[in-house]
Amino acid sequence: MEKLAILRMFAGFPLLGLLLPDISTFIVGHFKDISLIHIYLECFLLLFIIVCTLRMAYVRKLENTPDSQLR
Numbered sequence: 001m002e003k004l005a006i007l008r009m010f011a012g013f014p015l016l017g018l019l020l021p022d023i024s025t026f027i028v029g030h031f032k033d034i035s036l037i038h039i040y041l042e043c044f045l046l047l048f049i050i051v052c053t054l055r056m057a058y059v060r061k062l063e064n065t066p067d068s069q070l071r
Contacts, residue, residue: 014041
């Protein structure tokens with residue numbers, strides 16, 4: 001569980017590193033000035049973080065069920 005949280009945290013660092021320049025490019029310039037590779041990577045990293053978060057919530061929910069306390 002802890003490894004999954006660390007993995008999610010370190011996936012957020014490159015996402016922020018890509019989002020900050022792209023947002024400033026979008027504000028100053030045009031959307032077409034942003035590289036498609038950046039958009040693909042940002043979408044993949046967002047999806048990855050969402051999947052990790054859902055997995056952590058699922059595992060936490062399973063740990064709190066009454067059946068797991070019987071073991």
